[in-house]
Amino acid sequence: MIAIGFEGSANKIGVGIIKHTPDGKVEVLANVRHTYITPPGQGFLPRDTAVHHRAHVIPLTKQALEKASLKPSDVDCICFTKGPGMGAPLVSVAIAARTLSLLWGKPLVAVNHCIGHIEMGRMITGAKNPVVLYVSGGNTQVIAYAEHRYRIFGETIDIAVGNCLDRFARILNLPNDPSPGYNIEQGAKRGKKFFELPYAVKGMDVSFSGILSYIETLSTTHLKTGKCTAEDLCFSLQETVFAMLVEITERAMAHIGSSEVLIVGGVGCNERLQDMMGKMVAQRGGYLFATDERFCIDNGLMIAQAGILMFKTGHVTPLEDTWCTQRYRTDEVLVTWR
Structure with missing residues (x-):
C-alpha cells in the first residue's frame, strides 16, 4: 500500500x-x-x-x-x-x-x-510507547498515548517554544536561512555568560511570552552597553526554555511510569535540547529517541x-x-x- x-x-x-x-x-x-x-x-x-x-x-x-x-x-x-x-x-x-x-x-x-x-517519530526511531515532547514553531505539548487517544499532559499557555526562539532571532536580526532557531542554536554554542531569565513552569504547563519580553529588554540595554553579547543571550534563552521542557517531560514520565521519551517537531532537531533531555532520561534508566532535520x-x-x-x-x-x-x-x- x-x-x-x-x-x-x-x-x-x-x-x-x-x-x-x-x-x-x-x-x-x-x-x-x-x-x-x-x-x-x-x-x-x-x-x-x-x-x-x-x-x-x-x-x-x-x-x-x-x-x-x-x-x-x-x-x-x-x-x-x-x-x-x-x-x-x-x-x-x-x-x-x-x-x-x-x-x-x-x-x-x-x-x-x-x-x-x-x-513519523515512532516509525523512524522504533519507539514503542514513549512520552512525546512535541516542540515546534506553533506547538509545545507533552503527550502520552492512552485508550485510543494521544493525551496532552502539559502544554504552553501562550506562545510555542519555537515561536519564542524565532521571535528572538528577529529581535537580533538573525538570518532566516536555514531557520531562525538553527541560527540561535549556533550562536548559543559560542555564548559564555549566563543571564538568569524568568522560569515559568506552572504545574505541567509552560509559558514563554514573559521570557521573550524580559530578554528583549536585556537585548536593548545590555548589548548597547557591552555587558553581554548576542551569543550570551542565545545561550541563556536556550538553557532556560529547554530546562523547562525537560522538567515537565520528566514529570510526565514519572506519572505514567514510562522509560522512553520521543522528541518531535522542528525544535526537536536542536542538539542541546537532545543533550539535556538525554541526560535526564539516562538518570532515570530510560531511552531517548529523536530524529534529524529530514524528519x-x-x-x-x-x-x-x-x-x-x-x-x-x-x-x-x-x-x-x-x-x-x-x-x-x-x-x-x-x-x-x-
Whole structure:
C-alpha cells in the first residue's frame, strides 16, 4: 500500500511518499520539500506563504513521483494536513490534494499535523510507547498515548517554544536561512555568560511570552552597553526554555511510569535540547529517541505515514469534509491504529 502526503501548515511545503508492505515493513520512497525564507528580521505572512506553496506544490509532486519511480495510478491514497496551522497555507495545499484526488481518482485522508509528527517519530526511531515532547514553531505539548487517544499532559499557555526562539532571532536580526532557531542554536554554542531569565513552569504547563519580553529588554540595554553579547543571550534563552521542557517531560514520565521519551517537531532537531533531555532520561534508566532535520522539520512524509495508518484502519475523508482548521488539538483524534 502506497500513500502520498502533502504538508503545508507553515512556511514549508513538503511532499512525501511511503510504502507499507504486507509483511509489515515500511519503506520511505520520497521526502521532498521547499522552504519559504524571508529576509532577516522578518516573519512569514500567511498570504505570501500560501503563494509560495501554490508555486511549488506541483513541481514537488512531480519530483516525489520521479524519485519514487511511481505513476499516479500506483498511489492508494492522498493524505494532507487538515490542521493545526496557518489558514491560507493549509487551504492552498488542501486544494492541491483535492484536485489530485479528483484527477487521479484516489481517496483522501485528512491528517492532524501533530499526529503526523508523532507517527513519523515512532516509525523512524522504533519507539514503542514513549512520552512525546512535541516542540515546534506553533506547538509545545507533552503527550502520552492512552485508550485510543494521544493525551496532552502539559502544554504552553501562550506562545510555542519555537515561536519564542524565532521571535528572538528577529529581535537580533538573525538570518532566516536555514531557520531562525538553527541560527540561535549556533550562536548559543559560542555564548559564555549566563543571564538568569524568568522560569515559568506552572504545574505541567509552560509559558514563554514573559521570557521573550524580559530578554528583549536585556537585548536593548545590555548589548548597547557591552555587558553581554548576542551569543550570551542565545545561550541563556536556550538553557532556560529547554530546562523547562525537560522538567515537565520528566514529570510526565514519572506519572505514567514510562522509560522512553520521543522528541518531535522542528525544535526537536536542536542538539542541546537532545543533550539535556538525554541526560535526564539516562538518570532515570530510560531511552531517548529523536530524529534529524529530514524528519523533525515539517515534511510530507509524516503526513503520508499518519494517513496510511488511518487509511489501513478504514478511514477515508469525504470530499465535503476536507476543510481545514487552524485549531485541531492532538487529543481530538481517535487513534484507531493502536
